[in-house]
Amino acid sequence: MATVDTSLVADLPMFAGLSSEELAEILREARSVRYPRNSEVFSQGEDAHSFFLLLSGHVRASKTTLTGEQVVMRYVAPGEIFGVAPAMRLPQYPATATAADDSVVLAWPSAAWPRLVAKFPALATNTLQAIGTRLQESFTRVVEMSTEQVEQRVAHTLVRLARQSGRKVERGIEIDFPISRQDIAQMTGTTLHTVSRILSGWEQAGLIESGRQRIVLREPERIFELAEQAPDEA
Amino acid sequence: MATVDTSLVADLPMFAGLSSEELAEILREARSVRYPRNSEVFSQGEDAHSFFLLLSGHVRASKTTLTGEQVVMRYVAPGEIFGVAPAMRLPQYPATATAADDSVVLAWPSAAWPRLVAKFPALATNTLQAIGTRLQESFTRVVEMSTEQVEQRVAHTLVRLARQSGRKVERGIEIDFPISRQDIAQMTGTTLHTVSRILSGWEQAGLIESGRQRIVLREPERIFELAEQAPDEA
DNA sequence: GGGATGGGTTGAGCCAGCGCAAACTTCCGC
DNA sequence: GCGGAAGTTTGCGCTGGCTCAACCCATCCC
Numbered sequence: 001m002a003t004v005d006t007s008l009v010a011d012l013p014m015f016a017g018l019s020s021e022e023l024a025e026i027l028r029e030a031r032s033v034r035y036p037r038n039s040e041v042f043s044q045g046e047d048a049h050s051f052f053l054l055l056s057g058h059v060r061a062s063k064t065t066l067t068g069e070q071v072v073m074r075y076v077a078p079g080e081i082f083g084v085a086p087a088m089r090l091p092q093y094p095a096t097a098t099a100a101d102d103s104v105v106l107a108w109p110s111a112a113w114p115r116l117v118a119k120f121p122a123l124a125t126n127t128l129q130a131i132g133t134r135l136q137e138s139f140t141r142v143v144e145m146s147t148e149q150v151e152q153r154v155a156h157t158l159v160r161l162a163r164q165s166g167r168k169v170e171r172g173i174e175i176d177f178p179i180s181r182q183d184i185a186q187m188t189g190t191t192l193h194t195v196s197r198i199l200s201g202w203e204q205a206g207l208i209e210s211g212r213q214r215i216v217l218r219e220p221e222r223i224f225e226l227a228e229q230a231p232d233e234a
Numbered sequence: 235m236a237t238v239d240t241s242l243v244a245d246l247p248m249f250a251g252l253s254s255e256e257l258a259e260i261l262r263e264a265r266s267v268r269y270p271r272n273s274e275v276f277s278q279g280e281d282a283h284s285f286f287l288l289l290s291g292h293v294r295a296s297k298t299t300l301t302g303e304q305v306v307m308r309y310v311a312p313g314e315i316f317g318v319a320p321a322m323r324l325p326q327y328p329a330t331a332t333a334a335d336d337s338v339v340l341a342w343p344s345a346a347w348p349r350l351v352a353k354f355p356a357l358a359t360n361t362l363q364a365i366g367t368r369l370q371e372s373f374t375r376v377v378e379m380s381t382e383q384v385e386q387r388v389a390h391t392l393v394r395l396a397r398q399s400g401r402k403v404e405r406g407i408e409i410d411f412p413i414s415r416q417d418i419a420q421m422t423g424t425t426l427h428t429v430s431r432i433l434s435g436w437e438q439a440g441l442i443e444s445g446r447q448r449i450v451l452r453e454p455e456r457i458f459e460l461a462e463q464a465p466d467e468a
Numbered sequence: 469g470g471g472a473t474g475g476g477t478t479g480a481g482c483c484a485g486c487g488c489a490a491a492c493t494t495c496c497g498c
Numbered sequence: 499g500c501g502g503a504a505g506t507t508t509g510c511g512c513t514g515g516c517t518c519a520a521c522c523c524a525t526c527c528c
Binding site: 180181182192193196197199200211212213 | 504505506507508
């Protein structure tokens with residue numbers, strides 16, 4: 001159980017309003033764990049033994065339906081908390097968390113939550129804000145799924161991924177972790193075939209550049225326009 | 235500003251872990267307001283001046299897109315909090331709240347939130363739990379929209395409405411507030427035409443009985459089966 | 469009681485995107 | 499360097515559900 005340097009996480013919104021002594025006390029209860037790419041951090045339905053903070057890498061949260069279909073709920077970026085089921089008093093994890101790339105996380109045992117929150121009320125309000133943001137994002141997704149065509153949804157998804165986890169490269173903005181057509185299909189409620197067709201079209205048009213589990217937005221503004229415009233302006 | 239009887243709300247999850255004196259202190263800051271059917275409690279984009287608790291009636295939360303389409307996010311049942319933007323530090327309401335039926339709400343000024351939470355930390359954890367539940371519900375909806383056919387989604391929606399706001403009547407379970415085909419369409423991401431066709435079919439089959447803004451589930455279990463079964467078992 | 473308004477029903481045609489199928493490419497382990 | 503697995507591309511046919519359109523019915527207000 002390595003000790004974590006407070007400076008690594010001091011500026012995160014999760015720890016806003018806490019002194020560095022308080023932060024140190026909180027971090028003392030966490031252990032840092034490394035998850036290689038494609039390994040599971042936790043699994044849907046499993047007892048929620050811990051809650052997490054992502055230090056580096058990327059983690060995919062996905063849900064599996066009764067009929068076996070997978071839906072990707074979100075990608076966790078470094079600095080975000082995840083697996084916070086204990087904070088909502090959920091006894092089990094509602095989704096599966098998988099390392100989309102080699103990742104390092106901080107993990108606190110669930111039992112620590114009530115104690116920490118009692119001692120540091122800022123944690124509760126910070127978490128409330130984080131969950132609130134996530135609720136808004138989820139609402140946005142419901143609205144998109146209800147009102148937009150597939151192409152628009154894919155565009156929105158790429159824009160969001162680029163904003164959240166984009167890395168500037170010479171030729172544009174690259175999504176900073178391996179992501180397949182299938183993953184995007186599971187984020188947008190379509191099939192990998194349709195995603196492939198759409199991305200091929202965009203590549204043809206010079207909007208993107210892509211390869212195996214790799215996407216570079218060459219013209220982010222034009223993708224953004226696609227995302228925002230009404231379908232019949234196309 | 236009427237004084238509110240603590241006994242009305244003492245058992246709500248929102249106030250779990252608070253003594254009746256503490257509860258009285260919290261309620262002292264709220265005023266109770268009546269909203270007639272179809273009136274707006276607050277409007278999307280408006281400054282979040284208050285947060286609310288529904289005492290009686292039903293409130294519909296809906297979002298409007300840039301292109302003018304409406305999506306119904308949820309129906310608030312008595313005892314639930316809503317418009318809790320202030321708790322998430324959202325400066326504006328992300329949705330519009332409309333009384334689906336004559337309703338009575340408790341309203342607290344936003345400014346009261348930080349003060350109340352500081353004094354009564356249980357409020358923060360209770361709210362966290364409420365928001366967490368809502369996040370799960372929203373996730374469920376994303377999954378349904380991603381993986382289910384329209385008929386299944388409508389079935390799921392009716393089952394949920396019946397559970398949340400169903401009233402037992404001789405012939406089955408009636409949704410306890412006026413709800414139109416259009417409303418259901420906006421909850422399921424389809425058109426009122428398609429909803430009308432589906433409900434007509436079910437009425438034909440004796441599964442439901444319906445009229446103007448009124449739906450009675452005559453065979454709730456069979457609707458439930460429709461909601462759960464894979465489309466090709468139909 | 470007549471007109472208007474809001475909600476509901478039903479028909480006909482069309483197309484976005486799915487399902488199925490086959491082939492290709494890249495990566496990785498041995 | 500070979501074989502297999504995983505990811506991607508592309509063609510083709512079909513269909514669920516949308517669009518457009520017309521009409522009906524109940525309720526409410528003069």
